[in-house]
Amino acid sequence: DAGVTQSPTHLIKTRGQHVTLRCSPISGHKSVSWYQQVLGQGPQFIFQYYEKEERGRGNFPDRFSARQFPNYSSELNVNALLLGDSALYLCASSLIAGGDQPQHFGDGTRLSIL
């Protein structure tokens, strides 16, 4: 079975632009979470979606938004990009929501802001 897939693998944007990152969960998984990992730090939670509804949100500005589609894939959108948004963005999926469910991570999207 395919794991969590994220696209693109990496991309370069300039300040002020908008970006959309995509994530396809493992087949059968209904929960998707997004994390931001700045170089040299641990990942930070951004969003969790379950059954197309937002179930959790981390301490990120409103420039960050996300949604989940009927096939459980997800998009993370970031508007008005800042230099500080440069990071590895990780997507994780699990069967259902709940702390006992192990999260399976994708390889991430490396976003560089010039």
Added chain:
Amino acid sequence: AQTVTQSQPEMSVQEAETVTLSCTYDTSENNYYLFWYKQPPSRQMILVIRQEAYKQQNATENRFSVNFQKAAKSFSLKISDSQLGDTAMYFCAFGPWVAQKLVFGQGTRLTINP
């Protein structure tokens, strides 16, 4: 808010040796989960081991085991018979009981030398 602290930025051991990575956390919750994740240079976050806070017995997974001290809020990872493939960043993470909002530590870079 929960916090996770990993006090060892880097560690290095010889192949076949045993190594212990430290982690402390802070929370006011009574039920929760603790995790160790491994992140090799390939970037994918891989679950190594999980501990439920209500269980007194320490979790083990083959060469990996934990020492969970709930009162001290300590959660260390022991790797026995270390192998070259264990070289990676290791992250300790706190997981709430009902949500999937993982809180990660800063990570420990572990190098296994031949």
